[in-house]
Amino acid sequence: MLQNFIAPDLTPALPEIFLLSMACAILLLSAFTHRTRLIAALIGPLTQLTLVGCAVLTYLTMDTQTVLTFSNMFVDDLLGDFLKLILMVAVTTVLVYSRDYLAVRNLEKPEFYLLVLFATLGMMVMISASHLITVYLGLELLSLSLYALVAIDRDSSRATEAAMKYFILGALASGLLLYGMSMIYGATGTLEIGGIAQAIDNHAANSGLMIFGLVFLVAGIGFKLGAVPFHMWIPDVYQGAPTPMTLLIGSAPKLAAFAMTLRLLVYGLFDLAGHWQAMFMIMAVLSIALGNLAAIAQTNLKRMLGYSTISHMGFLLLALMSGVVGDDKHFALNAYSVAMYYVVAYVMMSLGSFGMILLLSRAGHEAENLDDFKGLNKRSPWFAAMMMIFMLSMAGIPFFVGFFAKFSVLLAAVDAGYLSLVIFAVIFSLIGAFYYLRVIKLMYFDPPIDTAPIEARLDMRVLLSANGIGVALFGLFPNMLMALCTATLIHSM
């Protein structure tokens, strides 16, 4: 047996291996020396350094070649590298935004950093998965870390409740996904994503069983993205979780979920596009409608942003369902690059808007209600302007990145012939504009209730400002990011 063993090529997975080693090292460090204050203070910066190192490694090993390793279970391509880089930026930002909030609540424990690192590892594995088992491994590593993170404030009953909900619904979704994967294995006889695609191409797959499995896969993906009717967990978890966890859940995992969608459905089941696009269509319509309508009724900003996420995911699905028209596949590149652009833009806006909640929170005060933003313009014109940028961008008003994300999705959808669906989406983004405008109204038109000065550390102020300016600059010069997304996909498809 041993003679047949070929050592796998480890270089494509170098960033993941680095991250894992560092996570283990930090784990040991915190386990054996947690009483020393000095070491405890080191863990935060060490985690940041790990992420930066991981990003540097990803960047250095980035090339246009697609390499498969670990018996074709792991793929290293440009798509993966690009998404991982953005992932690193997003997670690093999350850590910077969260630090003060956690410190004053005595939650800045080593567990937090470790769980974030493992969640990041899970997302990286999901992004680079080329095998159903790898997809599932990454997904579970991410999800389990997130469940624990939501519950990290053990004394808060609200957070515990949110964690329970998240866990139960998440486990159900994982079960559905796993069931779907087993069906597909049954139909094609392989778990490799490339192999599945080949089997379908050669008509070697049992098509009835395939579609049966596909339904479960789509349900699992829908849960991870948070699209209606698999959205139930989003509002409760977004509201109940401590804000830094909401920030984390609301940003980086969307990149991983997007990658998972591409890997499973586009790389694996592209020939069944007609079927999964039809399912996406229903999910997109429902998400856009429900997300925008329900957000109007909210008084809690985190919950409102949760519903807004749902509607954004509807737009993402709108792009993903525009890749194949009949048997014509030449729309695919445009549609998926537009979807990727949308996800990246969304992550940027989501980081900023949850970051604003963290900025205004302080010891004993959670600035998570809409009323907490009242009169912000009088307290800090600069950060009121930043929040206005995030809100307008989410509403899809130019010149901000969110507008161009929406615009390019709508263009792809009209191109694919979904004109009436686009009109529907446009009408609901008008309804959506109302609740984003309401936030601006509170900040600018109303007198402040809370007049405490904003006490945030310099690094957070700078990063949050950079985040806002970034949303504006990527809107003034949208081509760079769009072109990057397109170029990435050209080399990876």
Added chain:
Amino acid sequence: MMNFLLSLSIWTPILGALLIFAVSAIGAIGEHSSSQQRNTVRWLSLAVALVSFLVTLPLYLGFDTQATSFQFIEQAPWIPRFNVWYLLGVDGISLLFILLNSFITVLVVLAGWEVIEEKQAQYMGAFLIMSGLMNGIFAALDAMLFYVFFEASLIPMYIIIGVWGGPNRVYAAFKFFLYTLAGSLLMLVALIWLFLESGGSFVLPEWHALKIGMAPQILLFIAFLIAFAVKVPMWPVHTWLPDAHVEAPTGGSVVLAAIMLKLGAYGFLRFSLPIAPDASHYFAPMMIALSLIAVIYIGFVALVQTDMKKLIAYSSISHMGFVTLGFFLFNSLGIEGALVQMISHGFISAAMFLCVGVMYDRMHSRMIGDYGGVIHTMPKFAALFVFFAMANAGLPATSGFVGEFMVILGAVKTNFWVAAAAATTLIMGAAYTLWMVKRVAFGPIANDHVRHLVDINQREFLILALLAVCVLGMGLYPFPFTDVMHISVDNLLRHVAVSKL
């Protein structure tokens, strides 16, 4: 230098506004007293507004009135991924609006000199940004660029109404934003459709040349109509305007009436007519009917108003009805008359709102009933007020007469009864404007508040006098205005006369 004029006219006020924000932020940290701080902001704003106006003057001086094509063209790739260009250029139709806009912005800055006490830097900055964005709308020759400016211009106006507006400002700000956004989002779908239909281009002159079948033309026309009719505003989607006007601060009302309403009308000339000419002819009777309803019915509505700002708002809708009427007559008198009417209405409505603003600053009331006999205490002001009211009613020798007369002449060529109905505006306009002036300015002094009014100061006199000169000048000698637009209008009419089917 000549090639960057349009960019300068767009970005000077916007960058200037950012500079003002920065200066006021630094001032807030420093030890400056607030009055010193306010002075810096005011003078800086005026300087920015003046420079922005001055850079638009060479546009007029260097404009070739004989050329049929767009001038001062600037072209640079903006979003190559979707073939969107940073493409600017003006013709005789858009040129005057850029000048008007930059001119009005100077007046708005002057008008907000003393009245605005809260967040003055933001107030001035918002108006300057809006001025730049609106110049962008008039200069854009790429449909996406147009759209982006068109929507972005809502943001500063929303803030202006909401922060510095009257008691019901929040409602008005939302209504303004959502109404306009509703219209423009459907236009976005139309733009995307045209992009795909034209083989991947957003360039307007290419769209003008594009052959389109009747059914899509009708749908396009409707999509554009919804967007622009809301903005004009045409009856029956006009209801946001009185609310916005009443609640907006004086400067906001001025910019709304003088420039923002023109964006919709301009859209008809740039999009609806040249892109869907057959549908435009098909819908012309409906458009004329809607315009006449605006002229006559809204004229009656204006008559019964008790709030001066609301009255002028309704009078604006009625006057804009004249503009849309002129467009859909499809003759050069009609369209030129409509354009003259737009410019003239820019001056007159700005002046009327400034007059109301002058009184409001002193009395904090817009109600006609609270006034009476203002002429006894404010003679200089009353003279100018009466003059602008006459112009609003379309008195010959004022600019208000020129446009209306040309449109009525154009209407006679098409249909006598349309002309007759349109001509009632001269009676209606005189009725509601002069009756208001009679109740406000003339008669015995109504109460003690009026008795203690102080006449206008030099700054206020300067603003109103400048506008009076424009109104009178344009009324006596409209040639410099019509001369610029003549070739472009003829060109447009030739284009619209050819079927695209």
